Amino acid sequence: MLREEIREHVILGHATETETGVQELLTAQVSVDEIIQQVLVPAMAVVGEKFRRNEIFVPEMLIAARAMQAGLAVLEPLILQTGRQYMGRVVIGTVKGDLHDIGKKLVATMLQGAGWEVIDLGVDVAPEKFLQAVKEHKPEVVGLSALLTTTMPNMKATIELLKEEGVRDQVHVMVGGAPVTEKFAKEVGADGFAADAGEAVEKCAAFVV
Ligand code: B12
Incomplete structure (x- = not known):
């Protein structure tokens, strides 16, 4: 074909x-x-x-x-299958109000293939749920996905909650999804942005080496 x-x-x-x-x-x-x-x-x-x-x-x-x-x-x-060395742990999810998960799943799978342990919280994930997962799993990286311009503010809300609860500095926050940009990532106080799953793997690796 x-x-x-x-x-x-x-x-x-x-x-x-x-x-x-x-x-x-x-x-x-x-x-x-x-x-x-x-x-x-x-x-x-x-x-x-x-x-x-x-x-x-x-x-x-x-x-x-x-x-x-x-x-x-x-x-x-x-x-x-790639079977690389253990890199660390990532908590990932699509933010509250947003049901798009194809890209997020792809990022999760590629990270797993690159040696990361991935805890995928699914879609429509409230800031409180991200917070709880950070406290429970102590990941190196938190990945937030959003595909709708209307749900992008929930990335900021999640980061703000992590700050308020005093755990923001214990993790690296990555944001992504079609409408998300590097500029937006900076504005909401994320540590990184990736346009696709390959770049997400590279950026996450750079946090831990
Ligand atoms: C498939 C799809 C759907 C499916 C989703 C199914 C599913 N299980 O995911 C369904 C039908 C459910 C859907 C629903 C809706 N959708 Co929709 N959808 C799409 C579509 C066509 C493709 C998205 C996709 O899967 N792309 C393929 C993947 C591989 O790409 P990706 O998601 O961008 O992910 C890559 C990167 O962005 C990045 N990435 C993604 N997440 C993350 C996370 C991190 C941490 C990092 C680092 C990187 C990263 O890496 C990924 C892999 O390379 C887009 C069009 C588009 N251009 O995006 C519209 C689109 C996103 N949808 C849109 C709309 C409007 C809706 C609805 C509101 C429609 C409606 N009237 O009901 C609803 C909203 C439902 C909700 N509450 O979420 C609009 C959004 C417009 C806007 N400005 O916000 C779009 C852009 C279509 C359009 N042109 O109008 N949708």
């Missing part, structure tokens, strides 16, 4: 075909990174664009997301 065809299957929400296509690319020795960056992620960008232009609606966006996840599921065992 051509890359273009697989992208189209993701956009149309054909999970089985997406899975088959990804498997075919792997058989053809295409790297995991290339499949993610050049096939799956661009497909979701098209989906977002179609939604913005009112050409598709939430149900279509949801089935496209399922196809994307089916494709990523094929890659997950390979990402986890």
Whole structure:
């Protein structure tokens, strides 16, 4: 299957075909990174664009997301296989009010593959829940994900709560998600920002070496 065809299957929400296509690319020795960056992620960008232009609606966006996840599921065992040395612990979650989790999961999986122990709190995670997890798991890094401009302020609220409770200095806070920028990260007092999962792995490693 051509890359273009697989992208189209993701956009149309054909999970089985997406899975088959990804498997075919792997058989053809295409790297995991290339499949993610050049096939799956661009497909979701098209989906977002179609939604913005009112050409598709939430149900279509949801089935496209399922196809994307089916494709990523094929890659997950390979990402986890790298078996690097232990790097430390990360608590990660999508902030309150936000249900987007594909990118956050990808970051979590890539971190695991790179030797991090990851505690994934899921989606719609309230600041209090992040706080509780920091106290309980004492992670080196806290990762906050947001895909909506309306939920980005909850990143700030989470960081503020960590400050108020006196644990902010015990962790490195990373923020990410499509609308998040380096500038925003600085404004809300995060320690770092990454535009994609590969960069997230690099930045987290830089905190501990
Ligand atoms: C799929 C999708 C959905 C799915 C989500 C399914 C799921 N399980 O995640 C569903 C259908 C549920 C959904 C719902 C909604 N969505 Co939506 N969705 C998308 C879409 C098309 C793709 C997102 C995605 O998965 N991308 C692929 C991944 C791999 O990329 P990523 O998330 O950006 O993650 C990467 C980086 O950002 C980074 N990263 C991510 N998290 C983190 C965290 C850390 C710590 C770090 C370091 C890095 C990092 O690394 C990741 C991997 O490389 C986007 C379009 C877009 N351009 O983003 C819209 C989009 C985000 N959605 C949008 C909207 C409006 C909504 C709804 C409000 C629609 C509605 N009317 O109900 C609801 C909100 C529901 C809620 N409360 O959250 C808008 C947001 C607009 C805005 N300005 O805020 C977008 C941009 C679409 C658009 N163009 O209008 N959505």
